[in-house]
Amino acid sequence: MLTAQGLAYVHPNRDLLFSDLDLTINKNDKAALVGNNGAGKSILLNILAGNLKPAAGLVKTSSKPYYVPQLTDRFNEHTIAEALGINHKLKALHEILNGNVTDEYLTNLNDDWVIEERYREALTHWGLDNIAASQKMGTLSGGQKTKVLLAGITIHQPEIVLLDEPSNHLDSRSRELLYNYIINTKNTLVVVSHDRALLNLLNPVYELSKRGIIVYGGNYDFYAEQKTIATGALSQDVKSKEKALRKAKEVEREAMERQQKLDARGKKKQEKAGVARIMMNTMRNNAEKSTSRVQDVHAEKVGAISQQLSQLRSSLPDADKMKMDFDNSGLHNGKVLITVQDANFKYQDNLLWQQNLNFQITSGKRMAIRGQNGSGKTTLIKMLLGKLQPVIGLVDSANVKSVYIDQDYSLINPAFKVYDQAQYFNSGTLQEHEIKIRLNRFLFTREDWDKPCGALSGGEKMRLALCCLAIGNQAPDVIILDEPTNNLDLQNIAILTSAINDYRGTLIVISHDEYFLKQVGIEDAVVLE
Known part of the structure; x- marks a missing residue:
């Protein structure tokens, strides 16, 4: 069981984030914690984990929670054993097995003679068979780091588990492993996530906002229905x-x-x-x-x-306050835009895909590119955009206007101010006051116009990118989204979904978020193997 009473948190700059929060998570509950960016979800999770001290209030737990953070780069200089907190046990086990039996090593091992076996089994389960405990976390991909920390649940066997955006960098196969764990575990869970498929496995939903915490007795679909x-x-x-x-x-x-x-x-x-x-x-x-x-x-x-x-x-809700003004693409539906014929690519003399690719993209189509991490999804996108050429076959593209939006929203120049970024996309038809009206529609008020783009959050960059597209005189013929929901909260995902559904051109999406793909009407897919 986990309880919090009268919690308050004050930022280092003395701004109050929340106060008088009360929370009770019963044994075996699988609770979702949702709320807009800036509401304090991650901070609350860190307080519950014991990593942060609240300004007021107290937390009581029946046992020490196991915490998987959203940001894993702080472990880059740690070995995997150090990141998992088992380095002293593993060292003690090896020393004892080598005949160096001391009180210190016996105390550190604490009769956990199968620690190495659990470690191996846990990493194998998450597809990390060939990773040594002495390897640095910094050598791993974002998804691998997350899977290492998820493997720690099996290794430590905690009663209470706190997960902060655990599916962010996972491919579809790893997400299925995570979903299966959530379905079958007897652990008490508190999960922060924007992954709607994952959230639907959790019940109840706790919504954190400026008003405090509101409990909804159901999964995410029930919560969304009540909010609607x-x-x-x-x-x-x-x-x-x-x-x-x-x-x-x-x-x-x-x-x-x-x-x-x-x-x-x-x-x-x-x-x-x-x-x-x-x-x-x-x-x-x-x-x-x-x-x-x-x-x-x-x-x-x-x-x-x-x-x-x-x-x-x-x-x-902000999604209801925004006005989307996407023009339609000037191309008639069904016009062939891109033809991929027997195409493949090589890395280090090895073909990237088992079979050469053959498909067409026509105007108005909504298509997903699917594949596990490392399957070459981004390489294919670069080929479709003409930035890479296939070593075998051909990629033939019509003269179309394409916009590529990656998960970091790199089309936003961090050196620009918000107004300057919007003006950059102005074809010359809009006056200054008209640009500012459109910025307001995308929730950028007068106070935001001189803000550096580099200081914007993921959700703000997404809204500014959409605003820039709307400011352009002609809507792009093709919009390509690369993991667009990775750095967004639920509120901004709703805004993005609404905007994309207003767009009538051709859409190509790379995403492991099946819920998002369904909501934007994906009708076809290219699967990379």
């Missing part, structure tokens, strides 16, 4: 409040017009009756006060409704 219902109700409230505001302004205008007519008629009567000047001034002052009171009453009502409407609008 709430958003629908909120959108309806916004429409109702907009209608009320229009009505209030209309009533205010009519009331002021009536008051002005009454004042005008009263003044004419007074003049006709020959009322003395001093009395006329008194009556005029009274009329002005009456008009002012009427004006104040209606202005107060309009102001109150306007404030309520502003609060409601600020609560809408």
Whole structure:
């Protein structure tokens, strides 16, 4: 069991991240922790793991949690045994087996005579058979580092496991191993993830936001359904409040017009009756006060409704506030854009693929490129873009406008400021104020326009990339996305999905995120082996 009471965390710059958080994870629960980027999910997970101290509150656990972090580069200078925390045990085992039996080695080993056997079995399970315990973590790929730390669950056999974005760098085969572990384990789990397939294996869902933690008693699909219902109700409230505001302004205008007519008629009567000047001034002052009171009453009502409407609008999800203006590609559906015929590539005199590639890409098609890590997906993309030539066969491309968006959003120049980056994609048809209007649509306010692009988060870079595409005078004929959801939270994945579904050109996607592929309507695939 894991409980947290009254947790608060303050950033080193003294900004409060969250406070008064209460959380209870029961034994054998498999809980998802979701929330927008910046909500504090990873920090909360580190507090639960005992790696960070909260500013207030306490955490109680029935046993020490095992923690798999999202960022693994801090282990680069560690050996695999050190990263797994078993280096002292392995050394003790080898020394004892070599006849060097000391109290220190016996204490370090703690009767764990099968530690090396568990280590080998665990790494073999994750497809890491040939990796030595003395090898540096820095020599491994991102996916291999994650799999090493996931193997530590079998090695340490903890009761409580905390996972931070565990599927981020895993290929489809490794994801299946992770999913099977989650389905079959008796461990108590708390998982931070944007992988919807993984999240649907977890129940309940804890949502972390500025309001605190809200618990949803179901998997991710149930959570998303409840959020959709709430958003629908909120959108309806916004429409109702907009209608009320229009009505209030209309009533205010009519009331002021009536008051002005009454004042005008009263003044004419007074003049006709020959009322003395001093009395006329008194009556005029009274009329002005009456008009002012009427004006104040209606202005107060309009102001109150306007404030309520502003609060409601600020609560809408960002995906609902954004306006997508993708133009359609100028190509008719079905036009052949790229032909790949008996194509292959070589690395170190070895052909990359077991069979030569043969396929066509036509306008309007939505296609995935599938394959395990190292199968040559990015190489194929470079061939389709004309940046690499096949050593066998041919890749014939029509004269089309293509945009390649990788997981790091490299089309965004880190040296540019946000406004300058948007202006770079302007074909000259948009004025400065029009570019700023489009930046606002993609949630970049006045405070963001002079921000360096290098300081943007993954989600912000994604939104800016989409904004730049929308600013271009002509939509690209082909958009190629390379692992687009890897560095995005659920909110920004929803924004990306909405934008791509607005696009009517040709789409090519490399992704292990099956949920995303389904949502953007992928209809065909090239499988690399």
